[in-house]
Amino acid sequence: MPELVFFSGTMDCGKSTLALQIEHNRSARGLQGMIFTRNDRAGTGRLSSRLGLVAEAVEVAEDLDFQHHLVRHLTAGGRTDYVIVDEAQFLAPEQVEQLARVVDDLGIDVYAFGIATDFRTRLFPGSQRLMELADRLETLQVEALCWCGARATHNARTVGGRMVVEGAQVVVGDVGEPSGEVGYEVLCRRHHRRRLTAASAGAGALSPDVLPVDEPTSAPKVPPGRGLSDPLRRAGSH
Numbered sequence: 127m128p129e130l131v132f133f134s135g136t137m138d139c140g141k142s143t144l145a146l147q148i149e150h151n152r153s154a155r156g157l158q159g160m161i162f163t164r165n166d167r168a169g170t171g172r173l174s175s176r177l178g179l180v181a182e183a184v185e186v187a188e189d190l191d192f193q194h195h196l197v198r199h200l201t202a203g204g205r206t207d208y209v210i211v212d213e214a215q216f217l218a219p220e221q222v223e224q225l226a227r228v229v230d231d232l233g234i235d236v237y238a239f240g241i242a243t244d245f246r247t248r249l250f251p252g253s254q255r256l257m258e259l260a261d262r263l264e265t266l267q268v269e270a271l272c273w274c275g276a277r278a279t280h281n282a283r284t285v286g287g288r289m290v291v292e293g294a295q296v297v298v299g300d301v302g303e304p305s306g307e308v309g310y311e312v313l314c315r316r317h318h319r320r321r322l323t324a325a326s327a328g329a330g331a332l333s334p335d336v337l338p339v340d341e342p343t344s345a346p347k348v349p350p351g352r353g354l355s356d357p358l359r360r361a362g363s364h
């Protein structure tokens with residue numbers, strides 16, 4: 127049975143990499159895919175991963191109708207066995223409905239990849255519609271981490287490393303932007319709620335715990351995963 131699958135996760139968790147792997151594995155077996163994206167950081171008509179892989183893609187314009195596009199292609203004698211859509215959070219809800227029709231009426235698998243929520247923790251309209259319509263929701267397995275070491279579940283927008291909560295829903299950008307520029311950082315919910323980015327917390331890279339030295343048995347217990355270098359421990363009350 128063909129299906130509509132929505133692979134979601136925070137920024138920088140490997141969605142585009144997985145999209146390119148799926149494309150690679152299927153095309154290596156002689157299947158033909160059609161790849162779409164919208165607003166990829168690498169430029170128009172490109173699907174790029176931070177691991178350095180890039181593939182050509184159809185840029186999804188606001189008025190692109192997926193179903194018409196596929197029907198035109200098939201009618202002209204083209205073949206498509208599966209469809210990949212990256213940055214699917216930027217799709218209009220109607221475009222997600224067209225993708226569902228591509229699956230049901232044309233019998234083509236559709237794999238969509240995107241972040242679920244924006245910098246204010248609200249669902250993107252395209253992601254919401256995908257969650258409502260997908261046959262299957264998949265969460266990426268390689269989780270991105272918050273600076274504190276916890277699993278990152280939220281995307282923060284930053285200016286000069288500080289989290290901002292005002293602005294347009296769509297601003298194309300990347301994690302780890304130089305200070306002063308608009309960028310993004312993935313955080314756990316606790317630190318997203320407190321607007322505590324790595325820069326605001328004064329955190330550097332995660333440092334592992336040192337091997338335990340003999341502590342007196344009365345010493346306070348350190349929760350697992352909290353090394354001496356952990357800014358949470360240093361700052362105490364965050």
Ligand SMILES: Nc1ncnc2c1ncn2[C@@H]1O[C@H](COP(=O)(O)OP(=O)(O)O)[C@@H](O)[C@H]1O
Pocket residue numbers: 135136137138139140141142143144174175176177268270
């Ligand atoms: N130098 C590197 N070495 C190994 N893995 C890397 C490196 N740079 C990035 N990655 C991996 O790539 C992931 C980001 O992949 P990408 O597909 O661009 O993410 P997404 O599309 O979800 O934003 C990172 O979470 C990390 O696992």
Ligand SMILES: Cc1cn([C@H]2C[C@H](O)[C@@H](COP(=O)(O)O)O2)c(=O)[nH]c1=O
Pocket residue numbers: 136137138141142165167240241243244245246281282283295296297298299300310
């Ligand atoms: C949180 C958030 C993100 N964006 C943009 C920033 C990037 O261009 C993409 C996400 O790309 P990735 O491949 O998943 O890293 O989305 C945005 O426009 N608005 C937001 O709130």
